[in-house]
Amino acid sequence: MRITLLLLALLIFSCSPKKELQPIVINQSSNTLSQGHAHNDYEQDRPLYEALENGFTSIEIDVHSYRGKAVVCHDSEDLGSKPTLQELYLDPLSKIIAQNGGTVFPGKKEQLILMIDLKEDKDLLLDILTKDLVEYDLLIKSSLDAHEIWKPLQVIISGDPPLDKILYDKTGYFYMDGRIHHLDEDIDDYVMPRISMSYRDNFKWLPNGNLSNEELERMREMITKVHARGKKFRFWGHPETAAFWKLLDREGVDWINVDDLKTFREYAAKQQTDN
Numbered sequence: 001m002r003i004t005l006l007l008l009a010l011l012i013f014s015c016s017p018k019k020e021l022q023p024i025v026i027n028q029s030s031n032t033l034s035q036g037h038a039h040n041d042y043e044q045d046r047p048l049y050e051a052l053e054n055g056f057t058s059i060e061i062d063v064h065s066y067r068g069k070a071v072v073c074h075d076s077e078d079l080g081s082k083p084t085l086q087e088l089y090l091d092p093l094s095k096i097i098a099q100n101g102g103t104v105f106p107g108k109k110e111q112l113i114l115m116i117d118l119k120e121d122k123d124l125l126l127d128i129l130t131k132d133l134v135e136y137d138l139l140i141k142s143s144l145d146a147h148e149i150w151k152p153l154q155v156i157i158s159g160d161p162p163l164d165k166i167l168y169d170k171t172g173y174f175y176m177d178g179r180i181h182h183l184d185e186d187i188d189d190y191v192m193p194r195i196s197m198s199y200r201d202n203f204k205w206l207p208n209g210n211l212s213n214e215e216l217e218r219m220r221e222m223i224t225k226v227h228a229r230g231k232k233f234r235f236w237g238h239p240e241t242a243a244f245w246k247l248l249d250r251e252g253v254d255w256i257n258v259d260d261l262k263t264f265r266e267y268a269a270k271q272q273t274d275n
């Protein structure tokens with residue numbers, strides 16, 4: 001049944017009538033951005049497409065539950081007019097992966113991370129996601145897969161999800177975007193590959209990146225603690241300037257939260273040229 005549904009998804013490109021989706025163009029010679037996290041991607045003019053065209057390898061998607069569906073939006077107003085996760089992301093990705101011979105990015109065996117942020121009704125949303133994601137089983141990484149199996153998509157759940165449902169999920173699809181305090185809890189390392197923290201709640205707003213020695217040391221302690229457990233680190237809610245991106249890059253932040261996708265791509269290309 002799973003294979004049948006997947007084949008149908010690969011053969012039929014379904015897009016939401018609520019949001020027109022344009023054909024994707026990915027320049028095969030362009031580099032993917034291993035640090036690029038497209039924050040609130042669904043708010044871009046062309047969700048998913050702009051992130052992939054600019055080489056982003058992690059995409060943030062806020063979801064609410066509505067009539068048994070996971071709908072994509074930040075706020076809970078007018079949910080009936082919002083596209084579903086399948087319409088805006090999963091179905092288009094199925095077509096892209098089929099066109100590219102099993103990968104999201106042409107000619108690159110690079111995994112795309114879908115970081116799904118649960119906004120309300122979190123237990124119910126995980127049940128809905130379990131039902132939705134099983135239709136794309138051959139595309140989505142599962143902790144139950146044999147070690148040698150590679151899949152083009154990984155799902156990481158954010159938004160303070162119910163931990164027991166993540167830990168005892170029987171599909172293996174759900175990985176967790178944790179917080180620093182989770183490192184001191186009894187959670188298997190493989191379940192939680194990413195740790196995210198609010199920048200604004202911990203540091204002064206300094207777009208020039210000139211943190212005090214005290215704040216810089218505190219940032220380094222956070223990052224070192226996360227890396228010591230073999231996990232990747234991300235801040236959210238930080239300035240979006242080249243100077244600040246350079247600070248995060250220098251200090252070893254693994255995923256850089258970005259709203260201005262094109263500008264960050266240009267920054268990353270310049271950094272690569274300069275180095």
